Amino acid sequence: MDVIVIGGGIAGIATAYQLHAAGHRVCVVERHATVAQGATYGQGGALLPSPLDVWFGPTFMASSRSKQSGMMVKTGFDSAARDFLKRLASLRDPEAFVAQYAHLQPLVDMSRRVLADIESRLELDFEQRRGVLHVFRQPRELEDAQPAIDLLKGCGVPYRQLTPEECVAIEPSVPDFPEFAGGVLLPEERTANCPLFTKQLKQVLEDEGVQFRMHRSVTSLRLDGARAAVELAESHEGKKRGADVELITADAIVVAAGTGTPGLIGGIESASSLFALRVHTLTAPVAYEERAPHLTVVDSIKRITMTRINQRLRVSGAGVFQSASKSDKPLDATLSRRALDLLGQGTHDWIPGAARVSAARAWDGLRLITADGLPIVGATRHPRLFVNAAHGPAGWGLACGSAKVVADLVSGVTPDIPASVLAALGVARF
Ligand SMILES: Cc1cc2nc3c(=O)[nH]c(=O)nc-3n(C[C@H](O)[C@H](O)[C@H](O)COP(=O)(O)OP(=O)(O)OC[C@H]3O[C@@H](n4cnc5c(N)ncnc54)[C@H](O)[C@@H]3O)c2cc1C
Structure with missing residues (x-):
C-alpha cells in the first residue's frame, strides 16, 4: 500500500x-x-514512562502552588481549560489512577519490545544511559506516591525504595542537606537522545x-x-x-x-479533552564533573527531570497550563522567567553545582496532552x-x-x- x-x-x-x-x-x-x-527536539530524555513518570495520578499537581507542584496554571476564565484540569485531577484518586494506568502499561511493554528490536537490528548509538532516581522532599509526598510505587511491582518494573542515605550513596550529586524523605531507584529504566x-x-x-x-x-x-x-x-x-x-x-x-x-x-x-501544554527545558554545560549525576535524577512531585547527556545536563519540566487561545503564542516574558526559575531551582535543590545554569540554553515547546x-x-x-x-x-x-x-x-x-x-x-x- x-x-x-x-x-x-x-x-x-x-x-x-x-x-x-x-x-x-x-x-x-x-x-x-x-x-x-x-x-x-526538546524532550527531556526519559525513554519509557513508569507509573511515577506519567503526568496524571496521585502526586501530579496535588498542590495548586507552582512552587510545590512544578506546574503553572494560568487558565484565567477559560472554562474549557479549567474543565481539562478538573478531568486530569480526577485521576489523582488512587483507584482511578491504577485503572487508567492499566490501559497504558501494555503500550509501554510493546514499546520496550519495539525499541529492543530496533536497537538490535540497527545497532544505533543515541546516547543511551541506564538508571533513574526519583527523589521526594517530604514524607507525605512519598506516601502520596505509594500507589504508583506499588504499581511498579505490578508492572514488573525493577525498583528499589531507598532511604535518603542510600540515595546519596548511590548518587553522590544529591546533597544530604536539607533533609529529604527518600527516593525510588529504577535501575533498568533508561534515558537517551530522542532527536x-x-x-x-x-x-x-x-x-x-x-x-x-x-x-x-x-x-x-x-x-x-x-x-x-x-x-x-x-x-x-x-x-x-x-x-x-x-x-x-x-x-x-x-x-x-x-x-x-x-x-x-x-x-x-x-480544549477540554486535549491541551497543547507548554513545557520547558534548560540545557546547561556540566559545571563540576564530580558533582554531575551519573543517574537521571527526577524531582518526582514537580516532574523535573535532570538528565546527563555527554557534557551537558538537560533539565526539563515546568508545564504551563494557560488559556487555549494563548497556547500558540509565545509565552509572556514573566511567565517564561518563572518557568525557567522552577527548573533552575530544581537543579539547585537536587544536583547543586552540577550544571552551569547561567550558561544554559532555554527552550520551550508545546506537547499535546489528553485529559485522560x-x-x-x-x-x-x-x-x-x-x-x-x-x-x-x-x-x-x-x-x-x-x-x-x-x-x-x-x-x-x-x-x-x-x-x-x-x-x-x-x-x-x-
Ligand atoms: C520540554 C519537553 C520535555 C519532554 N520530555 C520528555 C521525556 O523526557 N520523555 C518523553 O518520553 N517525552 C518527553 N516529552 C514529550 C515528547 O517530546 C513528545 O511526546 C514527542 O516528542 C512527541 O512527538 P511527536 O512526533 O508526536 O510530535 P512532534 O515532535 O511535535 O512532531 C510533530 C511534527 O509534525 C509536524 N507537523 C505538524 N503539522 C504539520 C502539517 N500540517 N504538515 C506537515 N508537518 C506538520 C511538525 O512540524 C512536527 O515536526 C517532552 C516534551 C517537551 C516539550
Missing part, C-alpha cells in the same frame, strides 16, 4: 519505520526543513527508499475519493499559496503531526485515516510502540495489545 505519514517527529518517523518494515511504500511529509523540530534517534532512523529510511517531502505543510486531508489525498503547500507558516499547492494520494494516511493533529483529523472537541492521560493511537472513523499522537510527557519511547500498533492496523493485522486497551487509546473516545 501507499501510505502518507504527516509529521517528522519521533511519532511520524517511528511510524514510517514500522510501515516500511511491513512492506508499504511510505512518504513522510514535514513542514520543517529537517525532522525532530517539534516537541521531539538524535529520530534523525538516525530517518537516515536509515531514506537510504532504503522511503520518500521525504520536507518543507511541505499539509493544509487539508481529502478522504472522499477512491484514494485518500493530502493537499500540500510549501511551508510558509503552513498557509496555502495558490500555485504552490500540490495533491498527493495514497491508500492510507497516518497523522502524527503533534500539536497539528487535531486540526487535521477534526472531530475532537479540543492516554495518547491517541489507532484507527479513526474513516478507514483510510490513522493517528499516532498526543503522547503528552512520554512520547519518546511510547510513540515507537504506538507506531507498531498503527502499522499493524494499516496492514490489517490485529495489534498485540488487548482490544480494551486499543479502544481506550482510540480517537473515538472523544
